[in-house]
Amino acid sequence: MDTQTILNDATGRMQKAIDHLEEELLNVRAGKASPNALNGVMVDYFGSQVPVSGTASVTVPDAKTILIQPWDKNMLRPIEKAIIDSNIGLTPSNNGEQIRLTIPPLTEERRKELVKQVRSDAETARISLRNARRDAVEAFKKAQKEGMPEDESKDGETQIQKLLEKFTKSLEEVLSKKEKEIMTV
Incomplete structure (x- = not known):
């Protein structure tokens, strides 16, 4: 060699x-909203496990909020359940069209x-x-x-x-x- x-x-x-x-x-969540916070969260999408980003658009409208807009409205509940089950420490709030995750201050x-x-x-x-x-x-x-x-x-x-x-x-x-x-x- x-x-x-x-x-x-x-x-x-x-x-x-x-x-x-x-x-x-x-x-590593540093108190700022980032779509990476959802990296490990998998959703049951018609029988297969898919990352949240594969079922919805994930955006960060401001430093403390992650906004998830499912492409299919029927996915709201499964996404919400996946986030709660994943224990990432964020509580989803669902308004019937989108899910908001508010990042608590550290x-x-x-x-x-x-x-x-x-x-x-x-x-x-x-x-x-x-x-x-x-x-x-x-x-x-x-x-x-x-x-x-x-x-x-x-x-x-x-x-x-x-x-x-x-x-x-x-x-x-x-x-x-x-x-x-x-x-x-």
Whole structure:
């Protein structure tokens, strides 16, 4: 294996870890309305489980409200039931044509819990980054045994360390942005 292949593989794995973290953080409700709050909610739609967005238009008219307008009026009750059963902490209010979800303001205690959860998600991503570096370093050592020059191998390990630092910095930026969003009242 050559240096570039090992570096590309590590870069790909590190980018996936950051992308996954960003995806996870989208699901953390920071007191602002977001259609992502309904990501895990599945509705029984003619016998199959479908996400809410597959049965209705989901919009955010203001920072504290999510509006769900089913394409088929008969879906109001099943959507409402799915939201209640999903335990996402939101109570739907149904006016016969649409469902409104009002996002309650977060308590200080709840904000701190969310920050802990976000930090835990970030730590998982950090572990993934370090694992990608470890695997790349092992790949360089293996390649050296198979004939790669020692200085090229050491060079690769240095580049991997720089990659790790770059992605860790990126992770810290994502984390601090989300923490700030959560703690902003």
